Amino acid sequence: xxxxxxxxxxxxxxxxxxxxxxxxxxxxxxxxxxxxxxxxxxxxxxxxxxxxxxxxxxxxxxxxxxxxxxxxxxxxxxxxxxxxxxxxxxxxxxxxxxxxxxxxxxxxxxx
Numbered sequence: 004x005x006x007x008x009x010x011x012x013x014x015x016x017x018x019x020x021x022x023x024x025x026x027x028x029x030x031x032x033x034x035x036x037x038x039x040x041x042x043x044x045x046x047x048x049x050x051x052x053x054x055x056x057x058x059x060x061x062x063x064x065x066x067x068x069x070x071x072x073x074x075x076x077x078x079x080x081x082x083x084x085x086x087x088x089x090x091x092x093x094x095x096x097x098x099x100x101x102x103x104x105x106x107x108x109x110x111x112x113x114x
Contacts, residue, residue, distance in 0.1 A: 008070050009106055013091045016081030020110050021070040030055040030065045044069075074110040082109050 004026055010019040025033065034041045044067060045055070056065045076082070087106075088099035097103060106112075 007097075008068075009097060009102075010075075011089055012078060012081055013089070015078060016083030017087070017106055017109075018078060018081045019072055019075035020106065020112065021072040021074075023068045024071050025069045027066040027068045029057055030067050031057060033067045033069055035069055073112065082106070 004023050006023045008019075008021050008023060009017055010021075011017050031043070031045045033044045035044050035047075036042075037047070056063060084105065086101055088097065088102040
C-alpha cells in the first residue's frame with residue numbers, strides 16, 4: 004500500500020497517477036468507493052472485454068489493487084516526450100529516474 008502508480012497507454016502516453024490504497028486481493032474481494040458508498044468491484048457493471056479469472060491456483064488468479072487517483076487526463080491529452088519509460092505489461096516497477104522526475108513535474112506531484 005502507498006505505492007505510486009503511473010498509467011501509460013501504449014503508443015499514446017501517460018494519462019494518470021495515483022496511490023495504491025489497499026493490498027492486492029483476488030478480483031471478487033476488493034471494494035471501491037462509488038458515490039460515497041463502498042461496493043464490491045465484482046458487483047459493478049464494468050466495461051471491458053476480458054474475463055476475470057478466479058482459480059484455486061494463486062499463480063493464475065487475477066488480483067486487483069485499489070488506487071486513489073490524484074491526477075488523470077483523457078486519452079487525447081496523454082503526456083509523452085522522447086525518452087520516457089514505456090512498457091506494455093499490465094504492471095512493472097518504475098525505475099527510470101528521468102521518467103519519474105518528468106511525470107512528477109508534469110502532473111504537479113510532491114516528490
